[in-house]
Amino acid sequence: MKQEVSAITNSHQTGLYQQYTGRKKFVILLLALLTAALSVIAINAGSMNVSPYQVFMTLFGQRSGISDVVIWNIRLPRVLAGIIAGAGLSVAGCVMQNNLRNPLASPSTLGISNAAAFGANIAIIVFGAGSVQSSSADAVIINNPYAVTASAFVWAMVGTLVILLLARLRGFSPEAMVLAGVAIGSLFSAGTILIQYFAQDVQVAAVVFWTFGDLGRASWKEVAIMASLVILSIAYFMLKRWDYNALDTGEETARGLGVNVEKVRLEGMFVASLITAVTVSFLGIIGFIGLVGPQIIRRIIGADHRFLIPGSALMGALLLLSSDTLARTVIAPVVLPVGAITSFLGAPLFLYLLARGYQKR
Amino acid sequence: MILSVNGLKFKYPGRRVLQDIDFSVEKGDCLAILGTNGVGKSTLLKCINRILKPQSGAVYIQEDEIFKLSRNELAQKVGYVAQKHESARLTVFDAVLLGRKPYIKWDASPKDMEVTRRVLKLMELEDYSLRYLDELSGGELQKVVIARALAQEPNILLLDEPTSNLDLKNQVEVIAIIKKVVKEQQIAAIVTMHDINLAIRFADKFIFLKNGTIFEAGGVEIITPENIEKVYSVPVAVEKFNNIPVVLPL
Numbered sequence: 001m002k003q004e005v006s007a008i009t010n011s012h013q014t015g016l017y018q019q020y021t022g023r024k025k026f027v028i029l030l031l032a033l034l035t036a037a038l039s040v041i042a043i044n045a046g047s048m049n050v051s052p053y054q055v056f057m058t059l060f061g062q063r064s065g066i067s068d069v070v071i072w073n074i075r076l077p078r079v080l081a082g083i084i085a086g087a088g089l090s091v092a093g094c095v096m097q098n099n100l101r102n103p104l105a106s107p108s109t110l111g112i113s114n115a116a117a118f119g120a121n122i123a124i125i126v127f128g129a130g131s132v133q134s135s136s137a138d139a140v141i142i143n144n145p146y147a148v149t150a151s152a153f154v155w156a157m158v159g160t161l162v163i164l165l166l167a168r169l170r171g172f173s174p175e176a177m178v179l180a181g182v183a184i185g186s187l188f189s190a191g192t193i194l195i196q197y198f199a200q201d202v203q204v205a206a207v208v209f210w211t212f213g214d215l216g217r218a219s220w221k222e223v224a225i226m227a228s229l230v231i232l233s234i235a236y237f238m239l240k241r242w243d244y245n246a247l248d249t250g251e252e253t254a255r256g257l258g259v260n261v262e263k264v265r266l267e268g269m270f271v272a273s274l275i276t277a278v279t280v281s282f283l284g285i286i287g288f289i290g291l292v293g294p295q296i297i298r299r300i301i302g303a304d305h306r307f308l309i310p311g312s313a314l315m316g317a318l319l320l321l322s323s324d325t326l327a328r329t330v331i332a333p334v335v336l337p338v339g340a341i342t343s344f345l346g347a348p349l350f351l352y353l354l355a356r357g358y359q360k361r
Numbered sequence: 362m363i364l365s366v367n368g369l370k371f372k373y374p375g376r377r378v379l380q381d382i383d384f385s386v387e388k389g390d391c392l393a394i395l396g397t398n399g400v401g402k403s404t405l406l407k408c409i410n411r412i413l414k415p416q417s418g419a420v421y422i423q424e425d426e427i428f429k430l431s432r433n434e435l436a437q438k439v440g441y442v443a444q445k446h447e448s449a450r451l452t453v454f455d456a457v458l459l460g461r462k463p464y465i466k467w468d469a470s471p472k473d474m475e476v477t478r479r480v481l482k483l484m485e486l487e488d489y490s491l492r493y494l495d496e497l498s499g500g501e502l503q504k505v506v507i508a509r510a511l512a513q514e515p516n517i518l519l520l521d522e523p524t525s526n527l528d529l530k531n532q533v534e535v536i537a538i539i540k541k542v543v544k545e546q547q548i549a550a551i552v553t554m555h556d557i558n559l560a561i562r563f564a565d566k567f568i569f570l571k572n573g574t575i576f577e578a579g580g581v582e583i584i585t586p587e588n589i590e591k592v593y594s595v596p597v598a599v600e601k602f603n604n605i606p607v608v609l610p611l
Contacts, residue, residue: 014478017454020491242462248449249459253506255412256443257513258436258463302493303450 024307027300031314035083035321042082042325043075074216081218081226082321082338085279088230089286090293090316092272094308095237097294098244099268100174106291107276110178111185113287115159116152116280117211118188118195123151124207125199148210149281156277159184164269171262177269212337213286215324222282229278233271234313240264241305248303286339289316292346299353319346362423363388363549364409364517369418371401371408378404379573382418386517386566388547391540393560395553396570397593402553403444405570406519409551410441422517436463440510444521446502448494453486456494456505460512476512483538484508499526507535511542518543518550524559536563557589557608581606 093106107113127147163180170176196204218226237244243264246254254261279286293316294308301307323341330336365385371378378401386392394402407413409420411427420427422438430438440460449456457480461473469477481487484504494502503526510518518539524532540563543550554560560567567583569576569592576592577583584606589597596611 014474016491020452239467242459242465245449245451245455246459246462248447248451249456249506250443250445250447252407252412252443253441253446253509255432256410256436256439256441256510257459258431258433260432298450302452304452304455 021307024301024304024311028307028311028314031311031318035314035318038318038321038325039079039083042079042321043071045325045329077218077220077223078215078324079321080223081215081283082324083317084223084226084230085215085218085283085286086289086293086316086318086320087313088226088233088275088279088316089290090319091230091234091237091309091313092275093290093316094294094305094312095244095268095272096290098247098305099265099272100178101247102174102178103295104291105178105181106288107272107280108285108287108290109185110181110273111163111183111188112156112159112181112273112276113280113285114185114188114192116156116277117285118192119152119155119281120148120210120284121192121195121207122155123148124210125195125203127151152281153277155188156273156280159188160270160273160277163273164266168266174265177265211285213280213284213339213342214335215283215320215338216335217283226278226282230275230313233275234309236271237268237305237309240268241309244268244305244309245303248305284339286320286342288339288343288346289320292350293319296346296350296353299356362386363390364551365421366409367419367421369405369408369415369420371404371413371415377573379408379415381574384568384575384578386549386551388549389544390549390566391543391564392549392551392566392568393554393564394551394568394570395557395560395592396576400570401573402570403521406441406521406551406553409517410439410519411435412441433463436513438516439519440513440515440517441519442506442510442521442523444525446506448497448502451494452491453494453497453505454481454490457481457486457508457512460509463513476514480508480512483511483542484535500528500531503527504531504535507539516548518548518552520550520552522553522555524554524556532559533562539563557584561606561608584608 089107096105096107096110097103099105163177163184166180166184167173167177196207199207243254243259246257246259247261247264249257251261276290294312296319297311297315298308301311320338320342323345324338326345327336327338327341362385366382369382370380382405384392394405396402404413408415409427411420411432422430422435425434425438427435451459454477458469458473458477460480461469461476464470465473481490484507486501486504486508489497489501489505494505497505503523507520507523510520520539523539524535527535536559539550539552542548552560552563554563561581561584566578566580568578569583569588571592577588584599586597586599589595589599589608598609598611599606600609601607
């Protein structure tokens with residue numbers, strides 16, 4: 001009799017736990033569906049009218065005429081770039097916040113974006129990869145985007161490696177990494193200011209234009225590179241999800257649970273920085289997603305990385321995609337810089353969640 | 362013999378902490394490490410678990426030298442409860458499930474879930490299983506971290522001040538549970554404690570640490586007024602109550 005009772009309690013417990021994880025899976029599924037729905041709206045939105053039906057037909061291979069060119073070559077890469085970059089930056093922020101045990105850690109607060117911007121400045125101003133074309137719709141063009149991208153990427157990785165090397169001297173302590181990141185960031189900002197001070201105003205215009213993040217810069221090739229990197233990184237992060245949970249319970253406890261803390265941290269920070277470097281070099285600086293994406297989802301489904309990692313990725317994708325859609329439509333045909341809209345959209349949402357506190361079960 | 366520590370020496374830069382530490386532990390032993398604050402009790406536990414690396418000496422768990430094991434292999438043999446705990450936004454169930462981390466390849470197996478449920482029941486934490494850690498009291502959190510160490514199914518439990526946050530009822534209960542697990546599963550527990558009377562209730566072997574080295578080791582017979590006065594510099598009386606020694610500071 002006693003055993004029967006305990007068997008019933010046991011299955012009751014199992015049921016409750018499944019209910020609880022089920023709710024988290026439901027939130028993640030909901031985010032995925034929202035992102036998919038928003039993608040159709042985003043492909044639909046723009047100066048050329050395309051019906052949702054045409055969007056579907058084009059996506060599923062029934063391609064015809066001008067709508068095909070617009071959807072296939074302009075809007076689809078842009079929407080995909082938004083989803084991938086949003087997911088990548090947000091998941092990078094999620095891992096950085098865990099690895100550094102600091103809720104403020106994110107791609108933009110750790111100086112990696114500053115390093116990439118410095119690289120773009122060098123390419124445009126010192127090596128003349130940018131110039132002005134006055135008659136075009138865009139006042140500024142960058143006539144050698146590949147050089148700018150390469151330079152931004154190289155400098156972002158230089159920044160990353162310097163931060164990791166400095167932190168290594170202090171046994172990869174989170175404090176050391178955060179402080180090194182802030183110091184490196186300010187060093188690169190100072191370098192940028194000096195370069196711009198001695199530049200011609202047209203070059204400064206070009207580089208400021210580059211700094212505004214813009215999803216429109218991505219063609220299929222960039223989308224493919226970013227997608228492979230982000231998918232591989234998310235798979236890697238998911239592999240390490242138990243280690244990240246263990247790290248959340250304290251460094252010594254994590255070691256006691258078999259986590260090689262220094263290695264997990266070094267690899268996590270490296271992969272997260274790589275995502276940041278690639279995204280920023282291709283698209284320019286898109287701030288705030290990496291900070292706010294994981295924080296929003298953490299407040300909804302908790303800090304269990306089994307759910308937090310996919311949740312962060314989807315939240316980031318949703319945030320960036322909605323920001324970009326808003327940026328393209330709010331005063332169309334003018335396209336606002338998506339980086340600014342991200343903050344306009346993300347900050348109030350984040351403040352609301354912050355004020356409300358954590359969601360109860 | 363389940364654990365043996367030979368000639369262990371540890372120092373922080375410029376400060377010697379432990380020296381000439383030699384002892385061994387048998388299956389079914391509960392060992393209490395006693396000594397003043399800062400004498401190196403926690404450091405000793407961390408050296409056994411390779412959280413700190415001793416400058417010299419060796420630690421064997423059964424036949425294995427701990428530095429030849431991977432962290433994960435070590436975590437399958439040694440469960441460690443630190444003195445300080447950080448509460449994360451994880452539920453009690455997930456926190457205890459983390460004790461299965463050394464065994465989890467990609468995802469938690471049915472066995473992992475089963476062990477977690479069993480330990481939750483043993484520690485009477487079932488009703489809390491879906492509460493978040495940051496909503497627990499200090500004592501509840503302490504029980505959770507001990508449960509996590511038990512979920513590791515270790516050969517050796519290292520507990521650093523496991524009862525410091527517990528009320529009287531929970532102190533007695535938690536100690537009884539650990540003792541029961543140690544005896545039933547023939548593992549060993551090494552515990553640091555400040556409360557000598559609680560240590561007497563719990564342990565069958567004792568080590569007094571003084572000036573970073575073993576002052577005295579043995580059974581309950583070493584709990585004498587002379588030894589305690591030399592280690593803690595406090596005069597005490599040791600009286601018997603129901604045949605259990607009771608230490609009373611004078």
